[in-house]
Amino acid sequence: xxxxxxxxxxxxxxxxxxxxxxxxxxxxxxxxxxxxxxxxxxxxxxxxxxxxxxxxxxxxxxxxxxxxxxxxxxxxxxxxxxxxxxxxxxxxxxxxxxxxxxxxxxxxxxxxxxxxxxxxxxxxxxxxxxxxxxxxxxxxxxxxxxxxxxxxxxxxxxxxxxxxxxxxxxxxxxxxxxxxxxxxxxxxxxxxxxxxxxxxxxxxxxxxxxxxx
Amino acid sequence: xxxxxxxxxxxxxxxxxxxxxxxxxxxxxxxxxxxxxxxxxxxxxxxxxxxxxxxxxxxxxxxxxxxxxxxxxxxxxxxxxxxxxxxxxxxxxxxxxxxxxxxxxxxxxxxxxxxxxxxx
Numbered sequence: 001x002x003x004x005x006x007x008x009x010x011x012x013x014x015x016x017x018x019x020x021x022x023x024x025x026x027x028x029x030x031x032x033x034x035x036x037x038x039x040x041x042x043x044x045x046x047x048x049x050x051x052x053x054x055x056x057x058x059x060x061x062x063x064x065x066x067x068x069x070x071x072x073x074x075x076x077x078x079x080x081x082x083x084x085x086x087x088x089x090x091x092x093x094x095x096x097x098x099x100x101x102x103x104x105x106x107x108x109x110x111x112x113x114x115x116x117x118x119x120x121x122x123x124x125x126x127x128x129x130x131x132x133x134x135x136x137x138x139x140x141x142x143x144x145x146x147x148x149x150x151x152x153x154x155x156x157x158x159x160x161x162x163x164x165x166x167x168x169x170x171x172x173x174x175x176x177x178x179x180x181x182x183x184x185x186x187x188x189x190x191x192x193x194x195x196x197x198x199x200x201x202x203x204x205x206x207x208x209x210x211x212x213x
Numbered sequence: 214x215x216x217x218x219x220x221x222x223x224x225x226x227x228x229x230x231x232x233x234x235x236x237x238x239x240x241x242x243x244x245x246x247x248x249x250x251x252x253x254x255x256x257x258x259x260x261x262x263x264x265x266x267x268x269x270x271x272x273x274x275x276x277x278x279x280x281x282x283x284x285x286x287x288x289x290x291x292x293x294x295x296x297x298x299x300x301x302x303x304x305x306x307x308x309x310x311x312x313x314x315x316x317x318x319x320x321x322x323x324x325x326x327x328x329x330x331x332x333x
Contacts, residue, residue, distance in 0.1 A: 091265065092279070093265055093268055093279050093280045093281065093282055093313070094268075094272075094278055094279025094280060094281065094313035095269070095272055095278065095279055096278040096279070096313070096314070097274050111274045114272070114274065115274075118269040118270065118272045119269070119270075121265065121266075121269045122265075122266045122267075122269040122270055125262050125263075125265050125266040125269075126266060128262065129259070129262055146321075148282055148283050148284065148318075151284070152258075152261045152265070152282075152284075155258045155261065156258040156259070156261060156262045158258070159257070159258035159259060160258075
């Protein structure tokens with residue numbers, strides 16, 4: 001191989017390594033039972049045919065951050081983004097194992113779930129400070145968006161200068177008020193969706209391509 | 214023996230002399246003992262993030278089960294264009310923190326936090 005060809009290959013490798021965009025890690029954050037795993041599963045299913053994790057009505061079903069890699073989302077104008085989706089445990093400032101007993105879980109299992117949930121929330125906070133490039137903040141449109149944990153989390157995300165989209169989930173329910181979420185966080189894009197009914201998910205994908213691209 | 218709840222009001226001046234981790238340990242050590250902590254000036258976002266993380270690591274079955282925390286909304290809910298551009302946020306205001314099994318927030322608005330505290 002001539003010196004010229006060898007040098008050209010080395011320069012090419014250097015330039016591609018320098019300019020190649022790393023896959024963005026997009027964290028799905030929010031309070032427990034907002035529908036984070038349902039959304040992660042829908043995104044993964046729509047674009048890769050696979051799911052991320054199990055869903056249940058019991059709070060803190062997701063107790064470890066779950067990652068689905070290499071999801072390429074294409075917008076209507078042909079633009080694409082390739083992301084890793086990180087589904088995180090519901091963020092809270094308190095966890096009592098007795099809450100799980102109300103769902104028919106035995107005491108030992110409830111204590112184990114609570115311990116895993118506390119570790120999962122701590123891990124999710126650590127991820128947010130170190131390893132996340134953008135956030136979908138998931139809220140239940142039937143709940144009060146002014147809860148302190150939401151105010152704190154949005155403040156933390158803003159302080160890290162991470163791009164954020166707020167997904168106002170469960171708009172299929174009669175008490176849903178996505179407008180209240182818009183009023184609470186007017187500085188961020190709010191997309192009303194229903195993960196279970198599949199409503200308005202396309203608009204969320206468009207916003208993701210635009211916002212995280 | 215007298216029943217009651219201890220409340221520690223910590224001044225902005227005292228807080229300004231502490232590092233982030235010292236603030237978090239001060240809060241959690243007090244709250245774990247059943248004390249209500251009132252900070253004259255709230256924590257910054259990074260400290261709030263670490264407080265949530267450290268709180269989770271302290272939770273024990275049939276013991277400490279976390280914190281209740283409430284802050285007045287910032288004076289400026291929607292920062293102006295220039296502040297957003299410069300990434301400036303309004304400083305956090307007075308903050309109330311207590312054990313989750315003793316402190317329950319009843320109502321919060323722009324300038325009033327109404328809370329109910331029970332003895333252990």
